[in-house]
Amino acid sequence: MSAAAGSDGASNGAATLLALRELGERVGRAGAPMLAGLDETAAARKALAIVAQSGALHWTVPRAWGGADSSGLAAADDVSCRALCALRERIAYHSAMLDVMLVMQGLGSYSVARAGSETLRARVLPRVASGELVAAFGLTEPEAGSDLGQISTRAERHLGRWRVRGTKTFISNAGVADFYSVLARTSGAPGDGGRDSLTMFFVPADAAGLSTARFEVTSPHPIGDVVFEDVEVADECVLGAVGAGLDVALATLGRFRTTVAAAANGFARRALDEALAHTKRRRQFGKPLASFQGVAFDLAEMDVRLRAAQLLVEEAAGAVDRGERAIAEVARAKLFSTESASWICDRAVQLCGGLGVKRGSAVEHLWRDVRALRIYEGTSEIQKLILSRALLG
Numbered sequence: 238m239s240a241a242a243g244s245d246g247a248s249n250g251a252a253t254l255l256a257l258r259e260l261g262e263r264v265g266r267a268g269a270p271m272l273a274g275l276d277e278t279a280a281a282r283k284a285l286a287i288v289a290q291s292g293a294l295h296w297t298v299p300r301a302w303g304g305a306d307s308s309g310l311a312a313a314d315d316v317s318c319r320a321l322c323a324l325r326e327r328i329a330y331h332s333a334m335l336d337v338m339l340v341m342q343g344l345g346s347y348s349v350a351r352a353g354s355e356t357l358r359a360r361v362l363p364r365v366a367s368g369e370l371v372a373a374f375g376l377t378e379p380e381a382g383s384d385l386g387q388i389s390t391r392a393e394r395h396l397g398r399w400r401v402r403g404t405k406t407f408i409s410n411a412g413v414a415d416f417y418s419v420l421a422r423t424s425g426a427p428g429d430g431g432r433d434s435l436t437m438f439f440v441p442a443d444a445a446g447l448s449t450a451r452f453e454v455t456s457p458h459p460i461g462d463v464v465f466e467d468v469e470v471a472d473e474c475v476l477g478a479v480g481a482g483l484d485v486a487l488a489t490l491g492r493f494r495t496t497v498a499a500a501a502n503g504f505a506r507r508a509l510d511e512a513l514a515h516t517k518r519r520r521q522f523g524k525p526l527a528s529f530q531g532v533a534f535d536l537a538e539m540d541v542r543l544r545a546a547q548l549l550v551e552e553a554a555g556a557v558d559r560g561e562r563a564i565a566e567v568a569r570a571k572l573f574s575t576e577s578a579s580w581i582c583d584r585a586v587q588l589c590g591g592l593g594v595k596r597g598s599a600v601e602h603l604w605r606d607v608r609a610l611r612i613y614e615g616t617s618e619i620q621k622l623i624l625s626r627a628l629l630g
């Protein structure tokens with residue numbers, strides 16, 4: 238995949254990003270209240286319908302296969318990281334569920350866009366962009382989290398097809414998805430690093446032998462285990478070369494990780510706004526909380542950390558869209574934004590006092606919503622590992 242368009246494209250790109258921020262704001266503001274009171278599965282499906290109807294899902298697949306016109310931002314056969322960041326930052330401000338249902342379409346289908354056959358791309362990707370097919374991404378296993386070289390789900394040849402056996406866990410959209418992009422072992426043994434021994438597969442959710450079991454995490458999020466008991470798929474379901482699955486997985490994370498940082502910034506911006514409003518309104522000791530220097534300094538610190546995080550996201554997403562490897566930029570953005578956002582949401586809880594922990598208050602929700610972002614798509618420690626390796630050569 239090549240870099241995005243040049244100077245003419247740059248001004249188109251800026252106008253598009255502005256329009257996407259406005260779209261994200263509209264979708265988030267109007268969509269969030271529609272999810273109130275729904276159970277997790279119903280909320281997930283409703284959220285998907287809302288983002289699909291807005292057209293935002295078209296930004297989760299390349300324009301070559303039914304995606305939006307990303308000229309000036311990304312190559313025709315790629316997804317724009319800046320576009321997704323613009324959408325996620327605005328949507329996450331209003332709703333974690335809308336945000337996750339948007340991005341999972343991209344995360345779950347990018348392996349098809351990147352490495353699927355032309356037939357599979359044409360069959361699957363336009364339907365992901367319209368929301369007709371729900372996507373999921375299956376890497377994590379009970380014994381393989383940060384270390385994907387530990388993957389033990391196996392795919393073996395059987396009567397001219399591939400037979401998949403194993404268990405994935407913490408899979409977003411488990412039980413909701415229509416297909417899973419699954420990283421499985423086609424040679425070697427767990428612990429071998431996985432460089433040439435893992436392969437990415439497209440597995441339809443209705444394949445015989447596939448089952449799911451949902452569980453709950455701290456904030457509403459469709460997630461669970463996906464079990465493969467001799468699930469058979471055809472050769473056309475192999476995404477990329479046999480043995481090159483880790484590259485496909487890492488390319489996917491390389492493109493989407495910065496968007497996690499953008500979502501974190503959306504949560505943080507909301508938390509700061511809530512804290513500002515509360516501390517200006519709430520009076521104690523005869524004056525507004527915000528007039529106490531200790532409180533005002535907290536607000537200033539929250540603001541500067543948020544702005545720094547936003548600038549790191551801009552830097553990383555721009556580099557990703559230009560086709561650069563951007564290893565350090567992406568790691569910095571993910572690490573700093575998610576850690577800062579957690580801190581900002583926590584300060585907002587503190588500044589709201591008891592209301593900050595009252596079930597259903599905005600900051601209480603944000604505090605729970607933001608936590609998982611320091612863990613998924615590479616933990617903070619793994620970002621430090623990546624960054625320090627880049628620094629040390």
Ligand SMILES: Cc1cc2nc3c(=O)[nH]c(=O)nc-3n(C[C@H](O)[C@H](O)[C@H](O)COP(=O)(O)OP(=O)(O)OC[C@H]3O[C@@H](n4cnc5c(N)ncnc54)[C@H](O)[C@@H]3O)c2cc1C
Nearest residue numbers: 374375376377382383407408409609612613614615616618
């Ligand atoms: C809400 C949510 C959604 C998710 N969605 C998906 C999904 O859709 N698809 C998917 O495949 N996975 C998904 N995951 C899984 C997620 O990617 C993993 O949880 C993550 O990669 C960490 O793996 P682990 O949980 O096994 O932790 P572990 O790898 O066991 O790590 C535990 C702790 O040890 C630290 N650690 C590990 N190795 C090192 C090291 N070398 N140096 C220092 N510290 C280290 C980690 O940073 C962490 O703090 C999701 C997780 C959550 C919480």
